[in-house]
Amino acid sequence: MSDKADPQTMADFFKPRLNARFKTWLKICANCALCADTCHFYLANDRKPEMIPAYKVRFINEILKGKVTIDDDYLKKMYETVYYECNMCRRCALYCPFGIDIGLMVGLQRAMLHNVADIQPAGLKSAIESYKQFGNQMSLTQEDWVDTIEWTLEEMEDYYPTLDIPIDKENVDLLYTVNAREPKFYPQDIQEAAIIFNAVGESWTVPSVDGWDDTNLAMFCGDLGTSKMLVEKTFKQAEKLKAKRVAITE
Amino acid sequence: MDFYAFVEGPLTWVAILTFLIGIVVRGILYYNASKKTDKMIHKYFSWKWVFSTYAKWLLPNNVTFKKQPLYYLTVYLFHICIVMLPVFAYQHIVMWEMSRFGWSWISLPAGLAKWMTLAVVFIGLFLIGRRAIHPDLKLLTKSSDYLLLALTILPFLTGYLAAHATLGTTGFLAENMQLFHMLSGQLMLILIPFTKLSHAVLFFFSRGATAVEFGRRGYSM
Numbered sequence: 283m284s285d286k287a288d289p290q291t292m293a294d295f296f297k298p299r300l301n302a303r304f305k306t307w308l309k310i311c312a313n314c315a316l317c318a319d320t321c322h323f324y325l326a327n328d329r330k331p332e333m334i335p336a337y338k339v340r341f342i343n344e345i346l347k348g349k350v351t352i353d354d355d356y357l358k359k360m361y362e363t364v365y366y367e368c369n370m371c372r373r374c375a376l377y378c379p380f381g382i383d384i385g386l387m388v389g390l391q392r393a394m395l396h397n398v399a400d401i402q403p404a405g406l407k408s409a410i411e412s413y414k415q416f417g418n419q420m421s422l423t424q425e426d427w428v429d430t431i432e433w434t435l436e437e438m439e440d441y442y443p444t445l446d447i448p449i450d451k452e453n454v455d456l457l458y459t460v461n462a463r464e465p466k467f468y469p470q471d472i473q474e475a476a477i478i479f480n481a482v483g484e485s486w487t488v489p490s491v492d493g494w495d496d497t498n499l500a501m502f503c504g505d506l507g508t509s510k511m512l513v514e515k516t517f518k519q520a521e522k523l524k525a526k527r528v529a530i531t532e
Numbered sequence: 533m534d535f536y537a538f539v540e541g542p543l544t545w546v547a548i549l550t551f552l553i554g555i556v557v558r559g560i561l562y563y564n565a566s567k568k569t570d571k572m573i574h575k576y577f578s579w580k581w582v583f584s585t586y587a588k589w590l591l592p593n594n595v596t597f598k599k600q601p602l603y604y605l606t607v608y609l610f611h612i613c614i615v616m617l618p619v620f621a622y623q624h625i626v627m628w629e630m631s632r633f634g635w636s637w638i639s640l641p642a643g644l645a646k647w648m649t650l651a652v653v654f655i656g657l658f659l660i661g662r663r664a665i666h667p668d669l670k671l672l673t674k675s676s677d678y679l680l681l682a683l684t685i686l687p688f689l690t691g692y693l694a695a696h697a698t699l700g701t702t703g704f705l706a707e708n709m710q711l712f713h714m715l716s717g718q719l720m721l722i723l724i725p726f727t728k729l730s731h732a733v734l735f736f737f738s739r740g741a742t743a744v745e746f747g748r749r750g751y752s753m
């Protein structure tokens with residue numbers, strides 16, 4: 283457990299982030315379990331009561347009340363619950379009579395773990411480091427990215443001689459962004475998008491610099507600073523290239 | 533002033549005013565806090581989504597009703613009776629007529645009121661029992677949930693016993709049933725703004741907010 287992770291710091295993290303809705307939800311949840319069988323984790327785990335959506339946000343109240351011992355076991359349980367027992371799909375919110383959005387509050391708990399206790403899945407942690415250093419989750423350099431676009435295009439020359447993937451073209455309708463896994467592992471996805479765009483005569487472009495990776499894994503552990511930085515990069519490109527809209531890959 | 537007169541008079545007013553002012557203040561507090569902390573909801577606010585969610589959930593016309601119709605209707609009935617009886621029981625209206633306001637309005641037929649009161653009591657007991665047996669509810673339920681349910685049933689149980697003199701006319705309980713009825717009713721009124729029972733008013737804000745959030749994406753809940 284990190285030094286920062288004392289119960290008071292955790293409570294202090296929650297307090298300003300509990301908006302009017304969260305506070306109300308934590309107060310009025312009727313513990314009625316109507317949300318139980320709307321959750322795929324509950325159904326997939328033989329209707330295990332611990333999988334009831336409402337039960338997955340108990341940590342907030344417990345930490346705020348200060349009545350539990352917060353040790354490594356406690357944080358481990360919390361980590362498992364908020365990452366492996368809820369994927370924040372928000373389906374349960376549709377079935378709760380009060381419209382209580384458990385997914386959002388699980389998100390808040392993830393944010394607390396990440397920002398206060400530095401607990402998060404290893405994959406997310408390394409992705410965030412990569413975002414900060416390279417602007418994308420796959421640690422690709424700007425040259426890697428532009429090179430990939432160029433050889434991708436060359437590879438297709440024989441089949442689609444008129445095919446084009448415009449880079450940094452201004453005044454287009456669409457700024458197209460991809461998942462960084464595409465240039466890294468699946469360049470054919472970019473080729474396929476290009477084929478479609480060219481077939482329908484779309485006015486489009488991809489940016490040559492940061493902002494082309496549209497994944498935002500930082501969001502999943504509540505690293506809003508990094509999350510914001512990523513969105514801003516993309517919008518900056520859209521503004522610079524005067525694109526009307528931003529399109530993201532499938 | 534003897535104790536009975538005190539409970540019947542001043543305490544009743546205190547309870548009614550605490551309840552009325554309490555729920556209005558709850559609403560105002562929510563609204564103000566939400567203006568500051570839920571800016572997105574206000575930015576995308578639209579009555580269209582809010583009214584459509586009320587229409588679905590104040591009537592049995594929603595996804596959860598379709599999933600669990602029997603349970604939903606049972607709890608629905610429970611709520612209707614709890615809201616209707618205090619306002620439309622003729623014994624209550626008589627009190628309003630005799631009060632300084634002299635107000636009067638239409639009352640529930642006595643026979644219907646009797647069955648509605650029994651419905652509250654039995655559904656309430658069923659809900660308590662269900663919490664004690666059902667594994668899901670056992671895990672979620674806290675002692676306060678039992679307590680609030682019991683306190684909710686109490687005014688209706690005592691009201692029934694008082695109105696029908698079920699326990700006869702002698703003995704401590706029977707002689708004071710009217711008093712217990714008033715006291716338990718007052719307690720409940722006072723508790724509404726301060727406990728989970730505040731969902732009576734917060735329901736509208738909470739549902740409304742989530743309806744706006746999903747409505748913004750084109751889904752009417």
Ligand code: SF4
Nearest residue numbers: 321368371372374385
């Ligand atoms: S938001 Fe979480 S708890 Fe709710 S249904 Fe989805 S996975 Fe289950």
Ligand code: SF4
Nearest residue numbers: 311312314315317378
């Ligand atoms: S979240 Fe909603 S449906 Fe689930 S237990 Fe609480 S009030 Fe009931």
